Amino acid sequence: MQLIWQYLRLIRFPMTFAPVGAFVVGIIQSQKRWPSSPDELISIVAIFFLSAGTLAYNGYEDRDIDARKGEPFAKLHPKVALFVAIISFSIGTALSRMASVKIVLLFLFFVLAAVLYSRVCVKIPVLKNVLAALLSAFLILFGATVGSSVNIFNLLTTLVIFFAIMAMEIVKDVEDIEVDRGFRITLPHLMPMSHIRITVAFCITGAISIGFIFPSRTVPFIILYAIASAAFMMAVLRLPNRLTPEIDHVPRKLIYVGLWIGLMAFLAPVL
Missing domain, CATH: 1.10.357.140 (UbiA prenyltransferase)
Structure with missing residues (x-):
């Protein structure tokens, strides 16, 4: 065992x-x-x-x-x-x-x-x-x-995942800024937190905006994607205003939850 x-x-x-x-x-x-x-x-x-x-x-x-x-x-x-x-x-x-x-x-x-x-x-x-x-x-x-x-559903879902994971990876670098120090240089070592927040917000906006061009917006899709979008936006709002040694994991978890709910939304029209 x-x-x-x-x-x-x-x-x-x-x-x-x-x-x-x-x-x-x-x-x-x-x-x-x-x-x-x-x-x-x-x-x-x-x-x-x-x-x-x-x-x-x-x-x-x-x-x-x-x-x-x-x-x-x-x-x-x-x-x-x-x-x-x-x-x-x-x-x-x-x-x-x-x-x-x-x-x-x-x-x-x-x-x-x-x-x-x-x-x-x-x-x-x-x-x-x-x-x-x-x-x-x-x-x-x-x-x-x-x-x-590959169809249009796959392509749009690929874009959503790219933007969401990009945001999540940046947030993870913020969380790991102290343990990374001395081993590798990440974005939080190079940019002020205000710029990090703008970059994450840009990626989240990219992920959310894909829903507006999705070709099959059924009622289940709209409901699930609205929940996913809310989780994404809450993640941005929960980001700290400045870098500190202790940063909670809530923003990254919210992006993760939003991503999987968004994927469920993208599955709703094809099942």
Whole structure:
């Protein structure tokens, strides 16, 4: 049981399911039905292991920073963390090969981009935020490609995820400003909090505005997207006026909640 718990900690469970959820949303929007074919189901399991590998490898690269956050396992056992990442990547890639050549190529691209992010880009301000948002958003397109083909629902949902994750990544940098100090430079080290608030507000506005051009605004969509928009706006309002060592996690949690409610809204017209 302890080994299972350590494995779950290394893959940052339950965060592992967030990429899986976005991937499934892409399939559903593309097919206008729940995933059911063998290729789709195998791909969902594969993306879980690729997500696990990505988070484990990120933990391996960030082991010194995570230790300062109270998660010292990867720092104490770096070889175990790296082994878990490699095994998870290998299982995910092997499963994707069972589906199709197209799928394994898409997944290999995802693995390479995830490793590049954790190894290099996470140390570069702005680029780390953009790449994290792109990786998260592209999961919708990956799911759509596995399902059938990319449609307007997929494209608009991809934009919403990009803007929301971009905002969430910036807010996370604000929360982590002290633990990041000495290890990497992030936006809060370069910009005053007033500019951070404007940048986050811009990203949130981008996410909310997509709803106004969504082609199928049903009553369930309007209700769910209104709730999501309210959560997004509350997140911006809860941001502090200045940087302090102790910043609560409420704004990031509100963006996260708003994002998933927004995804439910985007699913409502196609189910």
